[in-house]
Amino acid sequence: MAAPKKGRRQAAQGKPGRTLVLIMIALVALTGGMFLSGHTTPRLGIDLAGGTSITLEAKNEPGQKNAINQTNLNTAVGIINNRVNGLGVSEAEVQTQGDRNIIVNIPKGTNAKQAREQVGTTAQLYFRPVLAQQPSTGQAEEPKPKPSSSDKDGKGDKDGKGDKGDQSKESEKPQDKATSPTGTPTTQGRSVTDGLKDEPTPSGTPTGDAKDKGDQGDKGKDDGKKAPTPPADPTAKLQEQFTKLDCTDEKARLKVKEGVKPTDPVVACGKSSDGKGWDKFILGPSEVNGKEVDDAKAVYDTQGAAGWKVTMKFTGKGTKQFGDITGKLASQQPPQNEFGIVMDGEVVSAPYVKQALTSGEAEISGSFTQDEAKDLANILSYGALPLTFKEQSVTTVSAALGGEQLRAGLIAGAIGLALVIVYMVAYYRGLAFIAIASLGVSAALTYTIMTLLGPTIKFALNLPAVCGAIVAIGITADSFIVYFERIRDEIREGRTLRPAVERAWPRARRTILVSDFVSFLAAAVLFVVTVGKVQGFAFTLGLTTLLDVVVVFFFTKPLMTIMARKKFFAGGGKWSGLDPKRLGAKPPLRRSRAAATAAPVDPTPKEA
Amino acid sequence: MSKLGDLGARLYRGEVGYDFVGKRKIWYGISILITITAIVGLAVRGLNMGIEFEGGAVFNTPKTSVSVAKAEEVAEETSGHDALVQKLGNDTLRIQIAGVDTAKSDQIKAELAKELDMKADDINADLVGPSWGEQIANKAWQGLAIFMVLVVIYLAIAFEWRMALAALIALIHDITITVGVYALVGFEVTPGTVIGLLTILGYSLYDTVVVFDSLKEQSKDLAKQTRFTYSEVANRSINSTLVRSINTTVVALLPVAGLLFIGGGFLGAGMLNDISLSLFVGLAAGAYSSIFIATPLVADLKETEPQMKALKKRVLAKRRAAAAKGESAETPVSADANPDDGAAEPDEDSADAAPAVVGPRSGPRSQPARNRGRGRPSGKRR
Numbered sequence: 001m002a003a004p005k006k007g008r009r010q011a012a013q014g015k016p017g018r019t020l021v022l023i024m025i026a027l028v029a030l031t032g033g034m035f036l037s038g039h040t041t042p043r044l045g046i047d048l049a050g051g052t053s054i055t056l057e058a059k060n061e062p063g064q065k066n067a068i069n070q071t072n073l074n075t076a077v078g079i080i081n082n083r084v085n086g087l088g089v090s091e092a093e094v095q096t097q098g099d100r101n102i103i104v105n106i107p108k109g110t111n112a113k114q115a116r117e118q119v120g121t122t123a124q125l126y127f128r129p130v131l132a133q134q135p136s137t138g139q140a141e142e143p144k145p146k147p148s149s150s151d152k153d154g155k156g157d158k159d160g161k162g163d164k165g166d167q168s169k170e171s172e173k174p175q176d177k178a179t180s181p182t183g184t185p186t187t188q189g190r191s192v193t194d195g196l197k198d199e200p201t202p203s204g205t206p207t208g209d210a211k212d213k214g215d216q217g218d219k220g221k222d223d224g225k226k227a228p229t230p231p232a233d234p235t236a237k238l239q240e241q242f243t244k245l246d247c248t249d250e251k252a253r254l255k256v257k258e259g260v261k262p263t264d265p266v267v268a269c270g271k272s273s274d275g276k277g278w279d280k281f282i283l284g285p286s287e288v289n290g291k292e293v294d295d296a297k298a299v300y301d302t303q304g305a306a307g308w309k310v311t312m313k314f315t316g317k318g319t320k321q322f323g324d325i326t327g328k329l330a331s332q333q334p335p336q337n338e339f340g341i342v343m344d345g346e347v348v349s350a351p352y353v354k355q356a357l358t359s360g361e362a363e364i365s366g367s368f369t370q371d372e373a374k375d376l377a378n379i380l381s382y383g384a385l386p387l388t389f390k391e392q393s394v395t396t397v398s399a400a401l402g403g404e405q406l407r408a409g410l411i412a413g414a415i416g417l418a419l420v421i422v423y424m425v426a427y428y429r430g431l432a433f434i435a436i437a438s439l440g441v442s443a444a445l446t447y448t449i450m451t452l453l454g455p456t457i458k459f460a461l462n463l464p465a466v467c468g469a470i471v472a473i474g475i476t477a478d479s480f481i482v483y484f485e486r487i488r489d490e491i492r493e494g495r496t497l498r499p500a501v502e503r504a505w506p507r508a509r510r511t512i513l514v515s516d517f518v519s520f521l522a523a524a525v526l527f528v529v530t531v532g533k534v535q536g537f538a539f540t541l542g543l544t545t546l547l548d549v550v551v552v553f554f555f556t557k558p559l560m561t562i563m564a565r566k567k568f569f570a571g572g573g574k575w576s577g578l579d580p581k582r583l584g585a586k587p588p589l590r591r592s593r594a595a596a597t598a599a600p601v602d603p604t605p606k607e608a
Numbered sequence: 609m610s611k612l613g614d615l616g617a618r619l620y621r622g623e624v625g626y627d628f629v630g631k632r633k634i635w636y637g638i639s640i641l642i643t644i645t646a647i648v649g650l651a652v653r654g655l656n657m658g659i660e661f662e663g664g665a666v667f668n669t670p671k672t673s674v675s676v677a678k679a680e681e682v683a684e685e686t687s688g689h690d691a692l693v694q695k696l697g698n699d700t701l702r703i704q705i706a707g708v709d710t711a712k713s714d715q716i717k718a719e720l721a722k723e724l725d726m727k728a729d730d731i732n733a734d735l736v737g738p739s740w741g742e743q744i745a746n747k748a749w750q751g752l753a754i755f756m757v758l759v760v761i762y763l764a765i766a767f768e769w770r771m772a773l774a775a776l777i778a779l780i781h782d783i784t785i786t787v788g789v790y791a792l793v794g795f796e797v798t799p800g801t802v803i804g805l806l807t808i809l810g811y812s813l814y815d816t817v818v819v820f821d822s823l824k825e826q827s828k829d830l831a832k833q834t835r836f837t838y839s840e841v842a843n844r845s846i847n848s849t850l851v852r853s854i855n856t857t858v859v860a861l862l863p864v865a866g867l868l869f870i871g872g873g874f875l876g877a878g879m880l881n882d883i884s885l886s887l888f889v890g891l892a893a894g895a896y897s898s899i900f901i902a903t904p905l906v907a908d909l910k911e912t913e914p915q916m917k918a919l920k921k922r923v924l925a926k927r928r929a930a931a932a933k934g935e936s937a938e939t940p941v942s943a944d945a946n947p948d949d950g951a952a953e954p955d956e957d958s959a960d961a962a963p964a965v966v967g968p969r970s971g972p973r974s975q976p977a978r979n980r981g982r983g984r985p986s987g988k989r990r
Contacts, residue, residue: 053696077737096737097666103736396697398676405880412871412880416863423858464803467867467883471807471891474860475814478852481859482818485852507825514766515817519810521762522755526806529751531744537803538751541810 016558023554027441030448042447043107043454045091045462048406050399051107054119056389058100068100072386077102081531082382083118090458091536102389105397107460118375120391122344123384125290126262127322128283129329130338130350136247136269136278238282242267247278257345262286268340270347271367281347283340287325290343292318296380298373301365308373309365312380319360327356348376405463413470420477428484430569435480438556442476445547462533465540472544475519479552483508483560501564505557512552519545625847629839632904639781639901646788653791658798659692659706661745663738665713667720669701670730679703679724686719687712690796704736706796748802752809759813767824774905775816778897782812786890793885800883808890811860815853816898822849823903830919837920842907846899857895864888 034040043049058068058076077094084092084106092115093105106115246252247269260266265284272279295313314322329337330353338352341364349364364376417439424432446469453459486508490500523542527535563569628635669679676693683691683703692704708716713733721728756776763772786808790797823845830841867884910916 098734398695408871409867409880412866413863415870416866419862420859427855463880464800464883467887468803468807470863470867471811471860471887473863474856475811477859478856481852481855511818511821514821515814518759518813518817521758522810525755525758526751529754530747533799534744534748537806
């Protein structure tokens with residue numbers, strides 16, 4: 001690459017060589033990253049590559065007679081779709097089948113196990129006060145630090161002193177009768193249908209107000225006057241259950257979750273905080289419902305040693321409830337200063353409280369891996385399913401369109417591209433080299449980025465997206481065409497090539513930016529507003545538009561500047577595509593111009 | 609090709625040109641006809657919605673050795689709808705067919721069993737709901753509405769409200785035509801179609817904006833001169849970007865044409881055909897409307913401005929005076945005429961006598977009032 005000579009017009013020219021080197025480095029880095037990550041082809045959607053199909057069947061739960069209806073099924077479809085399709089780029093498909101099934105299709109290359117967990121989890125979340133806790137099956141327990149709940153600003157205490165190492169008191173009878181419950185228990189926390197009828201579509205925006213579907217479930221909690229006290233009569237029964245419960249046995253764990261009402265005290269299991277053993281709990285009635293979680297995120301705890309944790313933001317109502325309950329618990333003795341975060345009947349974590357937490361934020365820390373934390377946050381964000389589902393079958397499905405469609409598409413696209421190249425060469429001659437090189441860079445960037453987005457944001461390419469990328473060829477090429485035509489106009493003015501290249505750029509640049517901005521606006525709006533496949537499309541459009549700008553600015557323009565110094569172009573040879581004579585340039589000293597022939601020319605290119 | 613380069617030069621200098629704006633009534637007429645046809649087609653035939661939108665029936669066959677392609681053929685024949693056939697992990701087939709109700713599904717089941725050589729009772733039929741729920745559709749509409757509002761605001765700021773309005777009309781024109789063609793051809797509307805339509809929406813606006821950009825540039829100091837009316841300047845701007853428009857359209861359409869004619873031709877009907885048809889029609893309509901609809905519309909709207917009316921009066925008066933003096937005997941229509949009146953001031957071009965086709969103010973030097981107040985080496989206006 002020629003070192004840039006100091007031209008007269010330095011400001012305008014900048015350092016083309018350096019820019020070119022930069023974009024090449026970026027390209028090499030992306031390609032390297034692609035090979036390092038082990039993914040060398042973009043993920044393909046179900047229509048092109050097949051995938052896994054999960055059939056879920058809604059289960060009848062005791063106490064919810066008519067819960068399985070079309071409204072609830074559709075709500076569940078919406079929520080499941082949000083869970084598996086977070087950004088709308090993963091091409092998962094969710095639909096109802098019959099009157100009680102939901103089919104979920106997930107493209108190949110997705111972690112099917114993880115997806116199944118995301119799909120099938122009901123995500124009923126309750127915050128219940130802990131009345132008793134002990135390690136299950138009396139393993140020799142090491143004293144273990146308790147996770148503590150804190151405001152997100154880290155004011156809470158995290159030093160893990162809430163040790164309950166040998167809490168094997170068999171009869172930890174909660175005797176706290178400061179106040180009696182004044183809640184009016186509703187029949188069922190899940191009779192969501194009534195509440196849903198006026199709002200059948202949960203919103204799928206990532207901030208998810210899908211949870212503010214009225215406050216069915218735990219009515220009568222708003223008075224905040226309840227103490228975490230179990231009603232007296234079930235205590236004995238609970239105690240017995242608690243004593244018998246063996247949480248290390250999976251069957252027992254499943255059984256204990258059944259038919260639980262959020263308004264009753266329950267026994268439950270939960271992983272002990274070292275993540276190895278199991279603890280068992282007696283929990284009071286739910287004080288805060290998971291519906292009051294407005295948003296959840298997985299974050300890495302950089303200060304403490306907690307590792308990955310999930311932070312939650314409550315709605316206004318949830319904030320108040322959470323403040324009340326934590327305020328009460330803070331004054332209790334261990335373990336009754338703890339509350340259990342119960343997800344689908346299992347205690348995810350049971351932090352203790354040192355002070356009322358009124359900021360409307362809470363966090364769940366346990367021994368999460370990154371993926372676990374992300375999944376949990378995702379599930380919490382989109383809310384609980386109105387029904388409980390059972391996995392009926394999991395099977396692979398073949399590509400819906402068959403490979404021949406993709407192959408034909410690619411072949412046809414390649415032929416189309418070849419025609420574009422032929423046309424360009426015929427019309428632009430030497431300039432076509434610059435256009436083709438730019439298209440090549442653009443294609444390489446698009447390919448590597450799409451490939452890298454597969455593992456990172458589950459981006460999957462479906463047939464429409466492939467076609468969209470082919471259309472993007474036109475939009476990208478248009479930027480060069482606009483620029484080349486400007487350059488030619490400058491040459492027609494009688495300028496030599498180098499000034500022409502520099503003078504043409506600002507005008508061409510403006511045109512390119514204004515028109516690309518419109519495309520990008522479309523992409524941005526659609527991406528923010530829509531869900532599902534439309535969102536995936538918007539993402540692709542935005543990406544190709546951005547790349548168009550990047551390539552023109554950082555590749556085509558510098559390359560053009562450098563090429564303008566080359567004899568081949570600057571000399572305006574016959575094949576350079578910049579021959580002043582051919583372009584009908586005016587002689588520099590124009591006094592009289594040869595009269596152009598008046599033969600009307602058919603304005604369609606012959607070779608097209 | 610050199611012919612084209614040469615043509616580009618002459619278009620640029622305004623020696624040749626086509627009176628796009630002057631013949632606008634013809635273009636409007638053509639477009640209105642096509643649009644009416646499209647709307648009638650929509651009303652009469654309606655859109656054939658795919659399974660993703662309206663649900664349908666799903667048939668699960670027992671273990672079979674029938675190929676996917678064969679099953680698809682049979683299913684499409686028996687139902688008259690597009691079928692979606694997938695092989696499941698256990699070698700059974702899942703066949704989904706749009707727009708089938710319970711009564712029809714029994715009939716199809718029987719036919720399928722006959723054709724695929726299995727017992728009808730072994731085929732398990734069920735109704736599937738749309739995977740593209742109302743939610744996705746509603747959100748898509750919402751997104752479109754918001755985008756339209758924003759883009760009109762943006763164009764009104766970047767250009768002016770007349771251009772924003774014209775761009776919007778051109779956009780609606782393109783989408784209507786594409787949807788109408790879909791209804792007439794009877795292709796099933798799939799998510800791919802919707803995505804194709806959205807692609808067109810982006811492209812149509814993009815293309816219109818490129819043409820408007822040149823128009824805005826050419827009509828900057830319009831009020832300061834008395835040689836051309838707005839319509840004529842608009843026409844010149846179309847002509848000067850004509851080469852770019854032709855090239856871009858060719859480059860955008862070639863790959864899509866490849867998809868439509870080659871890909872579709874090899875495979876017969878399929879998703880690829882659906883998408884590429886909508887893209888082909890939409891891109892062609894988009895390219896057409898930027899030149900033939902959007903720009904003349906802007907000219908029409910501008911000409912209603914009092915300022916522009918006054919300008920037109922002045923221009924015509926000046927021309928009449930000139931004609932009376934006999935300085936130039938040009939008829940203001942002949943587009944190709946190219947007299948060499950080098951006697952004019954150096955920055956005057958020969959074409960000024962041919963008002964319908966406007967020559968640029970030329971020459972790198974002696975450019976009054978053009979680069980004034982602009983501190984960058986901006987090129988010569990087109």
